[in-house]
Amino acid sequence: MDWTGYYDAQAGRAVRSVVLQALASRDxxxxxxxxxxxxxxGTETRHLLANGWRVLAIDADxxxxxxxxxxxxxxxLARLTFRRARFEDVGVLPAADLVYSTFALPFCESVAFPTVWSGIRAALKPGAWFAGELFGxxxxxxxxxxxxxxxxxxxQALLAGLTVHTLDEDDRTGQSAFGPRHWHVFHIIAHNPA
Structure with missing residues (x-):
């Protein structure tokens, strides 16, 4: 994948709706x-920093x-920590109030995904939120x-034990930054019970 070209194409886009909805659900x-x-x-990271959050941003590019x-x-900048890492090398995540991965988690190798997902679940504090997408x-x-x-x-099995607020399935032909494709996406907003 040409991630640098993809990020160029994404510059100036709006904050992903799953993140905005998760933030709105925090009462x-x-x-x-x-x-x-x-x-x-960094669209979502910059949005959160502008609204007072501390953010650990992770990307391999x-x-x-x-x-x-x-x-x-x-x-x-004082509230931002950046870690350059592939999914497989992320390691232990700190406790968090919000973990999100918008259109990124599907690019984790299948053999590494269970460990990455376990790390995400372990990072969710009681009352914390997850927002993101998985591909079908x-x-x-x-x-x-x-x-x-x-x-x-x-x-649904991956989300067991979380309170699921949104699990929208999108199964359609459309466009992407890489050209025409068939999308099969699960848009997820879930929360770890307190």
């Missing part, structure tokens, strides 16, 4: 600690850190060994 709780897994060009840091104030088996990229795919039953 005016104060900003806390967030983890952005696969932060890319060599251009990502500079993109995330661009335009941040000194005070925002009808997706155009399904079958790639360097990605992971889940049917609805798999996704």
């Amino acid at each position: 005016d709780a104060p900003p806390g600690v967030a983890i952005d897994i696969g932060c890319g060009e 060599p251009t990502s850190e500079a993109r995330v840091r661009a335009g941040l104030t000194p005070e925002q 088996p009808h997706d155009s990229w399904s079958g790639r060994a360097d990605m992971n795919f889940h049917d609805r039953a798999d996704v």
